[in-house]
Amino acid sequence: MLTAVITIASIALIAGIGLSVASRRLPSSTDDLVEQVNDLLPQTQCAQCGYPGCRPFAAAVVAGQAAINLCPPGGEDTVRRLAELLGREVLPLVESVTPSVAVIDEALCIGCTHCRNACPVDAIVGAHQLMHTVIETECTGCELCVAPCPVDCISMRPLT
Amino acid sequence: MSAPTYDLGTLHGGLRLPGHKSESTRQPILDVPVPGQLVLPITQHVGDPAQPIVRIGERILKGQLIAEPDGTLGAPVHASSSGTVIAIEPWPVTRRNGGTAPCIVIECDGKDEAVHNTEPPVDFRTMAPPDLLRKFLQGGIVGLGGAVFPTAQKLMQARTCEIDHLLLNGVECESYISCDDMLMRERAGEVISGAQILMHALQIDVCFLVVESDKPEAIRRLGDVLGEVNDDRIILKQVPTIYPSGGEDQLVQLVTNREVPSGGLPSDVGCLVQNVGTAAAIHDWIINNQPLISRVTTVTGDGVVSPVNVRARIGTPIADIIELAGGYTERAQQLIIGGPMTGKSVTTDNVPLVKATNCILVSSETPSPGPELPCIRCGDCASVCPVQLLPQQLFWYACADDEKKMREFGLMDCIECGCCDLVCPSHIPLTADFRVAKGRIRELADEKARAARARLRFEARNDRLEREKTDREAELAEQKASAKKAGPSAIAEILKRQQEKKEGDD
Numbered sequence: 010m011l012t013a014v015i016t017i018a019s020i021a022l023i024a025g026i027g028l029s030v031a032s033r034r035l036p037s038s039t040d041d042l043v044e045q046v047n048d049l050l051p052q053t054q055c056a057q058c059g060y061p062g063c064r065p066f067a068a069a070v071v072a073g074q075a076a077i078n079l080c081p082p083g084g085e086d087t088v089r090r091l092a093e094l095l096g097r098e099v100l101p102l103v104e105s106v107t108p109s110v111a112v113i114d115e116a117l118c119i120g121c122t123h124c125r126n127a128c129p130v131d132a133i134v135g136a137h138q139l140m141h142t143v144i145e146t147e148c149t150g151c152e153l154c155v156a157p158c159p160v161d162c163i164s165m166r167p168l169t
Numbered sequence: 170m171s172a173p174t175y176d177l178g179t180l181h182g183g184l185r186l187p188g189h190k191s192e193s194t195r196q197p198i199l200d201v202p203v204p205g206q207l208v209l210p211i212t213q214h215v216g217d218p219a220q221p222i223v224r225i226g227e228r229i230l231k232g233q234l235i236a237e238p239d240g241t242l243g244a245p246v247h248a249s250s251s252g253t254v255i256a257i258e259p260w261p262v263t264r265r266n267g268g269t270a271p272c273i274v275i276e277c278d279g280k281d282e283a284v285h286n287t288e289p290p291v292d293f294r295t296m297a298p299p300d301l302l303r304k305f306l307q308g309g310i311v312g313l314g315g316a317v318f319p320t321a322q323k324l325m326q327a328r329t330c331e332i333d334h335l336l337l338n339g340v341e342c343e344s345y346i347s348c349d350d351m352l353m354r355e356r357a358g359e360v361i362s363g364a365q366i367l368m369h370a371l372q373i374d375v376c377f378l379v380v381e382s383d384k385p386e387a388i389r390r391l392g393d394v395l396g397e398v399n400d401d402r403i404i405l406k407q408v409p410t411i412y413p414s415g416g417e418d419q420l421v422q423l424v425t426n427r428e429v430p431s432g433g434l435p436s437d438v439g440c441l442v443q444n445v446g447t448a449a450a451i452h453d454w455i456i457n458n459q460p461l462i463s464r465v466t467t468v469t470g471d472g473v474v475s476p477v478n479v480r481a482r483i484g485t486p487i488a489d490i491i492e493l494a495g496g497y498t499e500r501a502q503q504l505i506i507g508g509p510m511t512g513k514s515v516t517t518d519n520v521p522l523v524k525a526t527n528c529i530l531v532s533s534e535t536p537s538p539g540p541e542l543p544c545i546r547c548g549d550c551a552s553v554c555p556v557q558l559l560p561q562q563l564f565w566y567a568c569a570d571d572e573k574k575m576r577e578f579g580l581m582d583c584i585e586c587g588c589c590d591l592v593c594p595s596h597i598p599l600t601a602d603f604r605v606a607k608g609r610i611r612e613l614a615d616e617k618a619r620a621a622r623a624r625l626r627f628e629a630r631n632d633r634l635e636r637e638k639t640d641r642e643a644e645l646a647e648q649k650a651s652a653k654k655a656g657p658s659a660i661a662e663i664l665k666r667q668q669e670k671k672e673g674d675d
Contacts, residue, residue, distance in 0.1 A: 052620035054627045062627065130626040149623045 042095075043067045049090045053082045054129035055151030057106075062129065070095070081106040082150065109165040110148040111155065115140050117162035124154035124163060173380070173388055173407040178426025180419055182553040183411040184588050186510075188383055190347045193469040193476040198351050200480050201493055203250045207275040207484035208260050208521035209235065214311045215318045216242030221273055227254050231283040232460055235273055238306070244319040245309045249462035249482035252277040263506040263513050263520050272521070275484070286458050293366050293455050298328070301370045301455075308454035309461045309524075314338060314349075314415070314444035315507065317525045320451070323441070324370055330436040332371055336424060337364055339380040339387065339445045340408060340415035343508035346528040348465040349445050351478040353380065353387035356449050357394040363448025364403055366455050371441060376403045377424050378445075383410040412510070413586040417442045419555050431582050446527075466522060468494040472501030472531030481522050487529055488518040500533035510587040542595035550589035550599060556582050560589040560599050567606040572613060575606055583607065 046067040053063070058079040060066040069075035070091065077091040078100035085102055092099040113124070113133075120138040132148045135141025143154075155163050212218040217240030223229055229248045236246040252275045259269035293301060306321035337360070341349045353360055364376050378395075380388050391405055406424055413419055418429040420442055427438040435442050446464065453459045462483055469476035474495025481490055487506070491497065505512040506520070508528050522529075550560035558579050566574040580603060589599045652660060 047624075050620070051616070052623040052627065054623065063624070129630065130623050131630050132626070147622070147626060149619075 039071060043071045045094060046070055046091065049083075049087055049094065050080060051082045051087065051149075053149035053151045055082060055149065055153060056129075057081050057151075076100060078102050082108070106150075107167045109150045109167045110145050111143045111150065111152070111163050112166045113141055113143055114162040114164070115142060117160050119160055121159055123157040123159065127153045127157045129153060173392065173405040177406070177408060178423055180411065180414055180423045180555060181557050182555045182588060183413060183419075184553055184591060185410065186342075186344045186412045188410070189345045189469070190350065190383065193345070193347045193467050193478055194351060194386075196475075196477055198355055198465055198478045198480050199493060201482065201485055201490055203277050203279055203281050203482065204485045204489045205277060206255075206486065207249055207252070207277060207482065208486065209246050209249070209273045209275065209484040210260070210262050210270050210521065210523055211236045211246060211273065212270060213246065213317060213483070213524040214244040215316065216240065216244070216322075218271070219243055219246050221257050223254050223257075223273065225254050225256060228252070229254060229275065231281055232462060233284050234460075238319075242319060242322055244311050244321075245307065245460075246273070247309050247460040247462050248275060249484050250275070250277045251280050251282040261515075261517055261520050263515055263523065263526070288458065290456075290458070293369055296369075298370050298372055301366070302328075304455065305370070305451065307460075308450075310447065310450055310454060311461070311524050312444055313446035313450060313464060313524065313527070315511070315525055315527050316417075317523075320443070320447060324367075326434070327371065327436045327441045331439055332373055332436060332441050333375060333439045334425060334441070335364065335367055335371060335373055335376040336420055336435075336440055336442045337367075337376060337378045337445050337448055338415060338417070338420055338442050339378060339384070339391075340420060341384075342381065342410065342412040342415040343510050343528075344412075345469045345530055346467050346508050347469070348467045348478055348527050350384045350387050351467075352446055352449060352465050353384070354390050357387070357390040358398075359449040359452040360445045361391070361394050361398060361400070361403060361448075362456065363445075363450070363452040365400065366451050367441075367443060367448060368402060374402050377406045378403055379406045379408055379420060379424055381410045381414070382407050413555055413584065413588070416555065416584050416586065418584070431579060461524060464522070464524060464526070466490070466526050467528045468531075469528065470501075470505075470531040471533045472498055472503070474498055483522060483524055485522045486518070487515075487520050487522060487526075490522060490529060491518060491531065497531060498533075501531045502534055503532045505530040505532065511585065538590075538596040541597055544595055544597060547594060549592045549594065553588040553592050555586060555588065556584055558583060560603075563606075564597065564599055564602060567602050570609070572610055575610065580606060580610065 047064050050063040050067060056062065058066045060069055066075060070077055077097055078088050080087055081102065081104050084105065088102055089099055118140050120135060120140060122137055125133040125135060125141055129151060130147055130149055132144045133141055133154060134144060152165060211221060219236035220239045221236045223235045229235060230251045231248060233248045234245055235248050238245050254273060255276045256274040260272035262270045302321050302324050310320040311317040312320060339349055339353055341347065364378065368376055378391060388407060395403060395405060408414055408423055414423050417435055421427055421429055421435045421438060421440045425440060429435050430437055450461050463480055464483065465478055465480050467478050468490055473491060477494050479490055479493060503514060504518055505514050506526055506529060507513055509530060512530060544561055544564060546561055548561060554560055563575060563578050563580055566578065583603050585600050585604055587600045593599060
């Protein structure tokens with residue numbers, strides 16, 4: 010009788026310690042899933058989904074607050090992969106966008122730095138009151154720089 | 170004369186194709202005269218485009234450097250005759266989907282005046298291998314088998330591995346092409362001299378000179394020259410005529426029985442493969458100081474009047490070369506640059522001959538294999554695949570756009586030889602499908618890499634903004650604290666000063 014109690018108690022103790030260590034060491038499953046969802050997103054950080062960046066959107070998707078078809082730059086492929094990963098139904102994309110990059114008309118630029126501050130990936134360079142330019146290879150085409158420009162000198166050029 | 174040896178490894182699959190080589194090997198190599206205009210693309214090699222260093226209107230001489238390599242992988246471009254630069258602009262070139270590329274256009278003066286060479290000739294045997302490789306780069310030497318990989322960089326990479334075999338590729342397995350055959354017949358001495366230079370550059374003592382059995386004349390000539398130079402490091406090897414044994418990895422497997430690992434290079438198994446034409450070009454540059462400004466190419470097919478091999482300056486318009494071969498016949502329908510299996514169909518003969526052009530094929534009819542039918546999973550494609558892939562499975566996954574499975578089944582190892590297309594009883598254009606799928610996989614990988622970089626930049630920016638915010642708050646707190654320390658009298662004084670200033674302004 011006593012042996013049985015001690016055995017069961019010690020098994021419970023070992024399992025308990027193991028579980029508590031595991032829960033502390035390993036990332037919780039929600040975080041893990043958010044990371045996986047984030048990996049599938051195009052990282053344009055364009056906020057077209059209504060969230061301030063790809064990771065917040067990923068968190069909202071995992072929490073069930075956001076639908077999986079809100080990411081226009083990701084396209085149908087991303088919707089399909091998200092559906093696969095999360096076991097949800099494939100939904101038609103809210104709107105589709107053509108991949109493009111921002112181009113500053115350098116003759117018109119007044120150097121106000123508004124676009125530079127709006128760029129989520131620091132792809133615009135230029136000092137105050139001096140001409141700005143877009144680093145084309147780093148531009149994600151998020152269009153966040155277009156609206157702040159007071160002289161409307163930024164346009165989006167589609168990538169062929 | 171030294172006799173060829175036959176002991177070989179085994180190659181999986183492959184096909185015996187009708188040769189069609191005798192048409193273009195009846196007469197010796199013809200020299201194409203200096204054309205009126207030369208069009209030299211700045212990208213005639215794998216890697217970054219070369220940067221033009223000449224101005225429009227500048228007079229240039231034959232052999233003069235006109236574009237310098239830029240970036241880590243690249244090769245220079247030299248003028249192939251004398252004349253005046255009239256434009257640097259996009260020009261139609263040989264591409265799979267048509268299109269143009271930046272070219273340097275030279276109007277030739279017909280004098281063919283060469284640059285005066287002041288450098289004294291140096292014996293390559295006294296040069297250190299790294300110096301010799303640097304010299305290779307300056308000569309614009311690239312692989313002339315068709316892949317146009319810069320030779321100097323290929324050798325530099327190989328020198329970081331343990332190389333014990335040099336393979337000179339005289340296996341011209343694709344139908345119709347005979348430029349290497351003719352080159353070996355007429356310039357066997359230069360090919361062997363090139364092999365000796367390459368062996369010195371690599372510091373190795375074994376060279377297999379590999380030639381296909383359907384080139385007895387070339388084998389005889391090479392054997393004669395080998396007997397004369399008496400260099401027992403070079404061994405002549407005869408291999409059976411099976412397509413695609415001239416592929417780099419396939420040649421290594423066939424000759425040494427070593428399998429190049431998936432995604433690897435022949436240098437991973439101690440081999441370096443060079444085309445025989447490249448060896449001759451190396452001889453011309455190192456011994457005669459003539460950079461790569463011309464090459465031998467085959468003009469053939471039943472769409473040209475007299476098929477022949479020609480030596481033409483790089484940049485010569487294809488139309489000029491076809492004219493030398495007697496022009497088009499009435500049956501001419503399609504112009505292909507390269508061989509029938511791996512060549513590219515072009516819609517204009519206004520494209521220039523480039524370093525990669527080993528064949529100009531004018532065929533009479535567009536081959537139509539018949540309507541595409543469903544796959545019956547007969548497995549014929551798998552039995553001929555030289556890389557031992559399973560094309561029927563790959564086709565399945567390509568249709569389903571299943572990237573993971575395609576990778577798993579080795580799509581990236583497909584050499585696009587086209588054997589599976591030829592044997593498919595359902596006429597499925599497998600190679601074309603695989604080419605598209607490979608492009609798609611590369612695109613996805615690019616997208617992934619771009620996303621990863623954008624994410625890094627985004628996170629770095631957020632960190633920076635956060636840091637700036639906390640810094641500002643800390644500064645503000647410090648200022649507040651110091652003001653408090655100074656006491657209420659100090660604050661009152663500041664306020665008073667501000668008030669006075671305001672009144673003064675009014």
